Amino acid sequence: MSKYDEYRPPQEPRRRGGGRKKKRRGAGAMDGSKEARMSEDFTFDSYYGRQVVKAPPWEWPIGAYLFLGGVAGGSALLATGAMATRNPVLLTRARLTSFVAAGAGSVCLVLDLGRPERLFNMFRVFKVTSPMSMGSWLLGAFGGTSAVGAVAELPIPFASLLRKLAGPTTVITGILGGPLAGYTAVLFADTANPTWNGAKKHLPYVFVSSASLAAAGIAMALTPTTHAGPARALALTGATGDLYFTHAMKEGMEPEERAPLERGTPGKLMQASEYLVAAGGIGTAVASLTKSRAVAAVSGIALAAGSLCTRFGVLNAGKEAVKDPSTTIGPQKRRAERKRLRDMVVSVR
Numbered sequence: 001m002s003k004y005d006e007y008r009p010p011q012e013p014r015r016r017g018g019g020r021k022k023k024r025r026g027a028g029a030m031d032g033s034k035e036a037r038m039s040e041d042f043t044f045d046s047y048y049g050r051q052v053v054k055a056p057p058w059e060w061p062i063g064a065y066l067f068l069g070g071v072a073g074g075s076a077l078l079a080t081g082a083m084a085t086r087n088p089v090l091l092t093r094a095r096l097t098s099f100v101a102a103g104a105g106s107v108c109l110v111l112d113l114g115r116p117e118r119l120f121n122m123f124r125v126f127k128v129t130s131p132m133s134m135g136s137w138l139l140g141a142f143g144g145t146s147a148v149g150a151v152a153e154l155p156i157p158f159a160s161l162l163r164k165l166a167g168p169t170t171v172i173t174g175i176l177g178g179p180l181a182g183y184t185a186v187l188f189a190d191t192a193n194p195t196w197n198g199a200k201k202h203l204p205y206v207f208v209s210s211a212s213l214a215a216a217g218i219a220m221a222l223t224p225t226t227h228a229g230p231a232r233a234l235a236l237t238g239a240t241g242d243l244y245f246t247h248a249m250k251e252g253m254e255p256e257e258r259a260p261l262e263r264g265t266p267g268k269l270m271q272a273s274e275y276l277v278a279a280g281g282i283g284t285a286v287a288s289l290t291k292s293r294a295v296a297a298v299s300g301i302a303l304a305a306g307s308l309c310t311r312f313g314v315l316n317a318g319k320e321a322v323k324d325p326s327t328t329i330g331p332q333k334r335r336a337e338r339k340r341l342r343d344m345v346v347s348v349r
Contacts, residue, residue: 052328053192061112066184066311068105072098073181074215080174081230089227092153093219099150102143131187142176145169181211194328195321198257202249210307213238217303220296232288239281254331260317269313276306
């Protein structure tokens with residue numbers, strides 16, 4: 001027998017009182033003898049089927065605010081273009097529409113907040129990284145500058161003085177119009193809501209396109225066809241962008257995240273929006289060729305209605321998404337698995 005056969009591993013010292021110290025189960029994860037468990041090892045579905053993410057508290061006034069904010073921002077851009085091209089008829093309609101929509105949107109926001117003083121509390125903080133804070137200041141600045149241009153169009157004693165200020169304020173309102181029309185999409189995407197967060201890559205483009213076609217549609221309905229050429233061009237551009245980006249948004253989402261946009265009331269609203277925008281776009285093209293005021297008005301109303309359906313569809317889809325825990329957990333599991341596979345490939349290389 002060799003010396004190697006006689007080898008015996010060293011024995012652990014016996015504890016006072018006899019017996020060896022037992023190693024607590026799972027202690028290896030803490031003393032460095034083995035790796036700690038990772039979250040992918042768990043098979044978590046939900047806590048007794050309860051919601052993982054809290055439902056948003058917003059009701060119909062916020063849906064109306066989303067639509068009216070888009071109309072206000074799009075109309076401001078249209079007014080700036082009308083002023084640059086010296087189209088006074090379209091300029092007057094766009095200025096008034098922008099101011100009225102901003103004012104009505106503020107009323108809807110107050111209705112959702114419950115008390116008017118809460119609106120003023122939103123201006124206590126200016127935080128660039130907060131979409132809510134930036135949106136509040138955008139709305140306040142937009143409302144003030146759009147009021148100057150709108151009041152200048154009215155037959156009042158001080159209108160001549162206001163007309164001198166209307167030009168610069170219209171430019172400022174036009175600059176603020178784009179962010180006002182799209183900041184609500186950033187606000188939605190910045191939440192933990194699975195459907196809204198899953199659509200974050202394309203939702204701002206959807207909202208801006210929707211705002212453009214809504215503002216252009218209302219301008220087409222209120223403006224004679226001889227002066228509504230820029231509105232028809234914006235409507236066609238917005239309708240094309242809305243249909244394309246809505247489709248791209250759904251294709252880029254996980255199946256569970258996309259499902260609330262395709263079923264129930266939100267699904268019906270999104271489908272109605274697609275039909276209305278497509279019909280309004282075709283009608284706009286026909287109105288451009290025939291110069292028919294009736295066709296232009298009907299097409300403009302269809303475009304505005306399509307934009308309204310888009311805003312309410314996205315809002316209600318977010319409220320429905322949180323009711324099913326799998327909408328939140330399923331995409332998280334797949335993202336974790338993809339990350340684990342990428343890390344494995346990197347470690348092999």
